[in-house]
Amino acid sequence: EAQVTQNPRYLITVTGKKLTVTCSQNMNHEYMSWYRQDPGLGLRQIYYSMNVEVTDKGDVPEGYKVSRKEKRNFPLILESPSPNQTSLYFCASSPRVYYEQYFGPGTRLTVT
Amino acid sequence: ELKVEQNPLFLSMQEGKNYTIYCNYSTTSDRLYWYRQDPGKSLESLFVLLSNGAVKQEGRLMASLDTKARLSTLHITAAVHDLSATYFCAAGRDSGTYKYIFGTGTRLKVLA
Numbered sequence: 001e002a003q004v005t006q007n008p009r010y011l012i013t014v015t016g017k018k019l020t021v022t023c024s025q026n027m028n029h030e031y032m033s034w035y036r037q038d039p040g041l042g043l044r045q046i047y048y049s050m051n052v053e054v055t056d057k058g059d060v061p062e063g064y065k066v067s068r069k070e071k072r073n074f075p076l077i078l079e080s081p082s083p084n085q086t087s088l089y090f091c092a093s094s095p096r097v098y099y100e101q102y103f104g105p106g107t108r109l110t111v112t
Numbered sequence: 113e114l115k116v117e118q119n120p121l122f123l124s125m126q127e128g129k130n131y132t133i134y135c136n137y138s139t140t141s142d143r144l145y146w147y148r149q150d151p152g153k154s155l156e157s158l159f160v161l162l163s164n165g166a167v168k169q170e171g172r173l174m175a176s177l178d179t180k181a182r183l184s185t186l187h188i189t190a191a192v193h194d195l196s197a198t199y200f201c202a203a204g205r206d207s208g209t210y211k212y213i214f215g216t217g218t219r220l221k222v223l224a
Binding site: 033 | 143145147153154155156157160162200202204209210211212213214215216217
Protein backbone atom coordinates (compact mmCIF):
# COMPACT_ATOMS: atom_id res chain seq x y z
CA GLU A 1 0.00 0.00 0.00
CA ALA A 2 1.30 3.42 -1.00
CA GLN A 3 1.72 5.46 2.12
CA VAL A 4 3.64 7.92 4.26
CA THR A 5 4.44 6.66 7.72
CA GLN A 6 5.53 8.59 10.78
CA ASN A 7 6.87 7.42 14.10
CA PRO A 8 6.13 7.88 16.85
CA ARG A 9 2.49 8.91 16.60
CA TYR A 10 2.45 10.36 20.11
CA LEU A 11 5.36 11.64 22.15
CA ILE A 12 5.61 13.41 25.47
CA THR A 13 9.07 14.64 26.35
CA VAL A 14 10.86 17.18 28.50
CA THR A 15 12.56 20.39 27.56
CA GLY A 16 16.03 19.90 26.12
CA LYS A 17 15.88 16.17 25.46
CA LYS A 18 16.82 15.54 21.84
CA LEU A 19 14.29 13.65 19.77
CA THR A 20 13.76 12.45 16.22
CA VAL A 21 10.49 11.92 14.42
CA THR A 22 10.87 9.58 11.48
CA CYS A 23 9.08 9.86 8.16
CA SER A 24 9.15 7.30 5.40
CA GLN A 25 7.37 6.99 2.06
CA ASN A 26 7.20 4.01 -0.29
CA MET A 27 6.12 5.85 -3.45
CA ASN A 28 9.55 6.91 -4.75
CA HIS A 29 8.55 10.54 -4.31
CA GLU A 30 11.15 13.23 -4.83
CA TYR A 31 9.61 16.00 -2.73
CA MET A 32 9.14 15.63 1.01
CA SER A 33 8.16 18.15 3.62
CA TRP A 34 7.46 18.69 7.30
CA TYR A 35 4.63 20.81 8.65
CA ARG A 36 3.36 21.75 12.05
CA GLN A 37 -0.30 22.36 12.73
CA ASP A 38 -1.39 24.66 15.51
CA PRO A 39 -4.93 25.84 16.29
CA GLY A 40 -5.82 28.98 14.38
CA LEU A 41 -2.60 28.93 12.38
CA GLY A 42 -3.28 26.23 9.82
CA LEU A 43 -0.27 24.29 8.60
CA ARG A 44 3.14 25.91 8.49
CA GLN A 45 6.02 24.42 6.58
CA ILE A 46 9.15 23.68 8.59
CA TYR A 47 11.55 22.19 6.05
CA TYR A 48 11.29 20.59 2.67
CA SER A 49 13.47 18.45 0.46
CA MET A 50 13.52 18.44 -3.32
CA ASN A 51 15.50 15.19 -3.46
CA VAL A 52 18.28 13.29 -1.75
CA GLU A 53 20.76 15.64 -0.07
CA VAL A 54 18.71 18.71 -1.11
CA THR A 55 16.87 20.42 1.74
CA ASP A 56 15.74 23.95 2.42
CA LYS A 57 13.95 25.96 5.06
CA GLY A 58 10.25 26.51 5.14
CA ASP A 59 8.62 29.33 7.04
CA VAL A 60 9.26 28.10 10.60
CA PRO A 61 12.60 26.24 10.64
CA GLU A 62 13.97 27.55 13.94
CA GLY A 63 14.68 24.77 16.42
CA TYR A 64 14.46 21.98 13.84
CA LYS A 65 16.88 20.04 11.68
CA VAL A 66 16.32 17.61 8.85
CA SER A 67 18.34 15.32 6.64
CA ARG A 68 17.63 13.41 3.44
CA LYS A 69 20.20 10.70 3.00
CA GLU A 70 17.83 8.28 1.30
CA LYS A 71 14.97 9.08 -1.00
CA ARG A 72 12.37 7.36 1.14
CA ASN A 73 13.28 8.86 4.54
CA PHE A 74 13.09 12.40 5.85
CA PRO A 75 13.54 12.56 9.64
CA LEU A 76 12.77 15.65 11.70
CA ILE A 77 15.20 16.33 14.51
CA LEU A 78 14.60 18.54 17.53
CA GLU A 79 18.00 19.02 19.14
CA SER A 80 16.72 20.81 22.23
CA PRO A 81 12.92 20.80 22.30
CA SER A 82 11.09 23.62 24.01
CA PRO A 83 7.43 23.92 25.08
CA ASN A 84 6.64 26.16 22.09
CA GLN A 85 7.35 23.17 19.86
CA THR A 86 4.36 21.36 21.31
CA SER A 87 2.29 20.76 18.20
CA LEU A 88 0.88 18.28 15.71
CA TYR A 89 3.46 17.44 13.07
CA PHE A 90 2.79 16.12 9.59
CA CYS A 91 5.18 14.70 7.06
CA ALA A 92 4.14 14.84 3.41
CA SER A 93 5.50 13.71 0.08
CA SER A 94 4.75 14.28 -3.59
CA PRO A 95 6.16 12.89 -6.83
CA ARG A 96 7.75 16.24 -7.55
CA VAL A 97 7.33 19.77 -6.29
CA TYR A 98 3.93 21.25 -7.08
CA TYR A 99 2.15 17.91 -7.37
CA GLU A 100 -0.45 17.04 -4.76
CA GLN A 101 1.02 16.05 -1.45
CA TYR A 102 0.34 12.82 0.43
CA PHE A 103 0.31 13.29 4.17
CA GLY A 104 1.38 10.98 6.93
CA PRO A 105 -0.88 10.25 9.92
CA GLY A 106 0.67 12.92 12.13
CA THR A 107 2.76 12.97 15.29
CA ARG A 108 1.41 14.70 18.34
CA LEU A 109 4.33 16.08 20.34
CA THR A 110 4.09 17.53 23.83
CA VAL A 111 7.15 19.18 25.37
CA THR A 112 6.90 19.87 29.11
CA GLU B 113 5.64 37.54 1.13
CA LEU B 114 3.06 35.03 0.08
CA LYS B 115 -0.03 34.97 2.25
CA VAL B 116 -3.09 32.78 1.91
CA GLU B 117 -6.35 33.83 3.52
CA GLN B 118 -9.48 31.75 3.74
CA ASN B 119 -12.95 32.80 4.64
CA PRO B 120 -15.07 32.04 6.38
CA LEU B 121 -13.09 30.36 9.15
CA PHE B 122 -16.17 28.59 10.43
CA LEU B 123 -19.24 27.58 8.49
CA SER B 124 -22.32 25.92 9.79
CA MET B 125 -24.86 25.03 7.14
CA GLN B 126 -27.98 22.99 6.69
CA GLU B 127 -28.03 19.86 4.60
CA GLY B 128 -29.13 20.55 1.06
CA LYS B 129 -27.81 24.12 0.98
CA ASN B 130 -25.11 25.56 -1.24
CA TYR B 131 -22.13 27.56 -0.07
CA THR B 132 -18.73 28.80 -1.18
CA ILE B 133 -15.40 28.94 0.63
CA TYR B 134 -13.00 31.62 -0.57
CA CYS B 135 -9.23 31.49 -0.72
CA ASN B 136 -7.27 34.65 -1.48
CA TYR B 137 -3.53 34.61 -1.98
CA SER B 138 -1.19 37.54 -2.18
CA THR B 139 1.40 36.86 -4.87
CA THR B 140 1.57 35.46 -8.35
CA SER B 141 1.44 31.80 -7.42
CA ASP B 142 -0.34 29.91 -10.17
CA ARG B 143 -0.77 26.64 -8.37
CA LEU B 144 -3.52 26.23 -5.84
CA TYR B 145 -4.44 23.17 -3.82
CA TRP B 146 -7.41 22.13 -1.73
CA TYR B 147 -7.17 19.59 1.09
CA ARG B 148 -9.66 18.09 3.47
CA GLN B 149 -9.01 17.14 7.08
CA ASP B 150 -11.47 15.13 9.15
CA PRO B 151 -11.34 15.62 12.94
CA GLY B 152 -8.35 13.86 14.42
CA LYS B 153 -7.16 12.72 11.02
CA SER B 154 -4.57 13.63 8.45
CA LEU B 155 -5.04 15.68 5.30
CA GLU B 156 -6.12 14.32 1.96
CA SER B 157 -5.84 16.03 -1.38
CA LEU B 158 -9.05 17.18 -3.05
CA PHE B 159 -8.01 19.31 -6.00
CA VAL B 160 -4.93 20.65 -7.73
CA LEU B 161 -5.54 23.77 -9.85
CA LEU B 162 -2.68 24.60 -12.16
CA SER B 163 -3.82 27.37 -14.45
CA ASN B 164 -6.05 30.38 -14.69
CA GLY B 165 -9.64 29.40 -15.23
CA ALA B 166 -9.10 25.84 -14.04
CA VAL B 167 -12.24 24.20 -12.71
CA LYS B 168 -12.40 20.77 -11.13
CA GLN B 169 -15.35 18.89 -9.71
CA GLU B 170 -15.70 15.85 -7.54
CA GLY B 171 -19.14 14.94 -6.32
CA ARG B 172 -20.68 17.90 -4.50
CA LEU B 173 -17.44 19.89 -4.48
CA MET B 174 -16.21 22.15 -7.24
CA ALA B 175 -13.03 24.20 -7.14
CA SER B 176 -11.98 27.03 -9.43
CA LEU B 177 -8.99 29.29 -9.84
CA ASP B 178 -8.75 32.90 -11.01
CA THR B 179 -5.08 33.82 -11.04
CA LYS B 180 -5.77 37.41 -12.09
CA ALA B 181 -7.94 37.99 -9.03
CA ARG B 182 -5.66 35.72 -6.95
CA LEU B 183 -8.74 33.89 -5.81
CA SER B 184 -9.79 30.28 -5.59
CA THR B 185 -13.21 29.08 -4.54
CA LEU B 186 -14.51 25.79 -3.25
CA HIS B 187 -18.21 25.51 -3.94
CA ILE B 188 -20.36 23.05 -2.06
CA THR B 189 -23.59 21.95 -3.72
CA ALA B 190 -26.45 20.44 -1.73
CA ALA B 191 -24.34 19.80 1.34
CA VAL B 192 -24.55 16.50 3.18
CA HIS B 193 -23.35 15.63 6.68
CA ASP B 194 -20.39 13.63 5.33
CA LEU B 195 -18.86 16.85 4.03
CA SER B 196 -18.32 18.08 7.59
CA ALA B 197 -14.54 18.61 7.88
CA THR B 198 -11.90 21.31 7.79
CA TYR B 199 -10.90 22.47 4.33
CA PHE B 200 -7.53 24.01 3.61
CA CYS B 201 -6.31 25.81 0.54
CA ALA B 202 -2.60 26.07 -0.15
CA ALA B 203 -0.50 27.95 -2.66
CA GLY B 204 2.83 26.99 -4.09
CA ARG B 205 5.42 29.71 -4.22
CA ASP B 206 7.40 30.19 -7.41
CA SER B 207 9.91 32.90 -6.64
CA GLY B 208 13.02 30.74 -6.46
CA THR B 209 11.78 28.59 -3.62
CA TYR B 210 9.61 25.54 -3.50
CA LYS B 211 7.56 26.22 -0.42
CA TYR B 212 3.89 25.82 0.24
CA ILE B 213 1.75 28.25 2.20
CA PHE B 214 -1.49 26.99 3.72
CA GLY B 215 -4.51 28.98 4.71
CA THR B 216 -5.79 28.69 8.27
CA GLY B 217 -8.61 26.41 7.19
CA THR B 218 -12.40 26.56 7.08
CA ARG B 219 -14.19 24.35 9.56
CA LEU B 220 -17.40 23.19 7.94
CA LYS B 221 -20.24 21.68 9.89
CA VAL B 222 -23.24 20.39 7.98
CA LEU B 223 -26.33 20.07 10.14
CA ALA B 224 -28.91 17.40 9.44
